[in-house]
Amino acid sequence: MQKDAQVCVVGKVFKPNRLKVLALNRTFNEYFRLVKWYLSFNSKSKSFLHENCYEKAKELFNLNTALIQTARDKAVEILKSFEKVKEKNSILRPKRISMRFDRRCYRFSKTTNVLTPYWLTLSLNRRERVSLPVAFGEKQKQRIEEALRGGWEFTTVEMVKRDGQWYAHFILKKSVEVPDEPETVITIDRGEHNLAVAVAISKSNPNKPIKGRFWRGQEIKQIRGLYGHIRRKLQEKSRVGKVKELKGKERRKVDQQLHIIANQIIAYAKQFPKPVIVMENLNGIRQNFKKSKKLNKRFHSLPFRKLQIYIEHKALLEGIEVRYLTKKETRNTSKTCHRCGHVAQVKGRMFKCPKCGMEYDRDLNACINIAHGVMSSMGWGSCEPPEPADEGIGAKPTPNAGSPQASTVGSSLELFPPS
Numbered sequence: 001m002q003k004d005a006q007v008c009v010v011g012k013v014f015k016p017n018r019l020k021v022l023a024l025n026r027t028f029n030e031y032f033r034l035v036k037w038y039l040s041f042n043s044k045s046k047s048f049l050h051e052n053c054y055e056k057a058k059e060l061f062n063l064n065t066a067l068i069q070t071a072r073d074k075a076v077e078i079l080k081s082f083e084k085v086k087e088k089n090s091i092l093r094p095k096r097i098s099m100r101f102d103r104r105c106y107r108f109s110k111t112t113n114v115l116t117p118y119w120l121t122l123s124l125n126r127r128e129r130v131s132l133p134v135a136f137g138e139k140q141k142q143r144i145e146e147a148l149r150g151g152w153e154f155t156t157v158e159m160v161k162r163d164g165q166w167y168a169h170f171i172l173k174k175s176v177e178v179p180d181e182p183e184t185v186i187t188i189d190r191g192e193h194n195l196a197v198a199v200a201i202s203k204s205n206p207n208k209p210i211k212g213r214f215w216r217g218q219e220i221k222q223i224r225g226l227y228g229h230i231r232r233k234l235q236e237k238s239r240v241g242k243v244k245e246l247k248g249k250e251r252r253k254v255d256q257q258l259h260i261i262a263n264q265i266i267a268y269a270k271q272f273p274k275p276v277i278v279m280e281n282l283n284g285i286r287q288n289f290k291k292s293k294k295l296n297k298r299f300h301s302l303p304f305r306k307l308q309i310y311i312e313h314k315a316l317l318e319g320i321e322v323r324y325l326t327k328k329e330t331r332n333t334s335k336t337c338h339r340c341g342h343v344a345q346v347k348g349r350m351f352k353c354p355k356c357g358m359e360y361d362r363d364l365n366a367c368i369n370i371a372h373g374v375m376s377s378m379g380w381g382s383c384e385p386p387e388p389a390d391e392g393i394g395a396k397p398t399p400n401a402g403s404p405q406a407s408t409v410g411s412s413l414e415l416f417p418p419s
């Protein structure tokens with residue numbers, strides 16, 4: 001089966017001259033004004049906006065027609081994602097947007113100039129066009145070279161302004177082959193006590209989960225704790241600008257950790273034959289927050305959603321498909337005993353089944369339940385209760401042998417040695 005994989009390669013606009021920066025800034029203001037103008041029609045239909053507003057937009061805004069169209073798409077995207085997460089009485093106020101250039105309004109090429117070989121030419125409006133030198137980091141350069149050789153298709157370029165500096169985000173696409181019939185189901189779930197939990201189930205022995213692994217997200221907790229503390233101190237002194245700057249820094253540090261974890265999860269999945277990654281669909285997650293305010297989940301949910309996105313991108317690059325489960329399919333997974341199917345209340349870190357007596361790490365139990373659900377929908381194995389897999393180790397992990405309490409980000413807890 002063919003799937004589209006996407007990557008984003010970021011380059012920095014390298015020492016542009018002042019006039020070019022001014023032209024970019026001017027265009028950006030115009031573009032932002034246009035996005036807000038489109039938003040004022042409060043429509044999520046691209047065709048409605050095109051039929052009713054496009055001609056007017058061409059009169060009112062001095063922008064390239066391709067930019068007028070991407071601004072419309074942006075407005076629709078902003079509105080859709082706002083409605084997904086909106087809370088009562090909240091007002092949509094777009095703050096940070098990027099400018100999207102599609103194939104009709106940019107050109108990217110490599111020249112023989114040694115210092116700045118990469119040049120991005122943007123059509124801004126009917127008369128204006130700027131050519132900008134772009135510099136890449138080592139890894140990004142490799143990918144952009146790959147793309148220039150035809151290994152990737154150039155789609156759009158998002159121009160992003162951060163701290164007064166312009167960056168070009170190249171969105172590249174290619175088609176990858178993923179197995180039609182996977183042989184291993186890898187479930188990645190968020191837990192109550194862990195940022196993420198993974199378990200694998202193989203087609204050849206579907207009644208026995210193979211390997212559990214935990215990512216506690218300790219580093220992320222620390223980053224957040226630290227920045228939260230500094231922010232409170234600054235707020236006392238009313239230094240709003242500084243607070244904002246720190247927010248960005250904190251986000252980038254958290255992202256970095258999430259990338260590390262996502263890479264480890266992909267490496268985990270890759271050790272199994274023909275893996276497919278399965279995760280819970282977390283759309284509309286804000287609503288859950290209200291119900292579970294006191295739970296740790298609230299703390300972990302947002303980074304976990306981001307983690308899912310990173311996992312999905314990275315997995316596709318390795319030819320691993322990612323599937324999402326509906327809410328219905330993941331219902332009660334945390335309260336159900338994965339061995340006997342009994343539904344019980346859970347307290348603390350361990351799931352203790354009042355019916356069959358099984359004691360199990362709570363997050364891993366939920367993860368195994370999700371895997372079982374997927375498994376039966378794929379027609380693997382029976383609906384018989386699963387074998388009591390390696391209980392001696394699985395049921396009561398000893399603290400020193402890598403229990404979830406003792407493990408840190410990325411540490412492995414091999415409850416079930418691969419058979």
Ligand SMILES: [Zn+2]
Nearest residue numbers: 337340353356
């Ligand atoms: Zn039980």
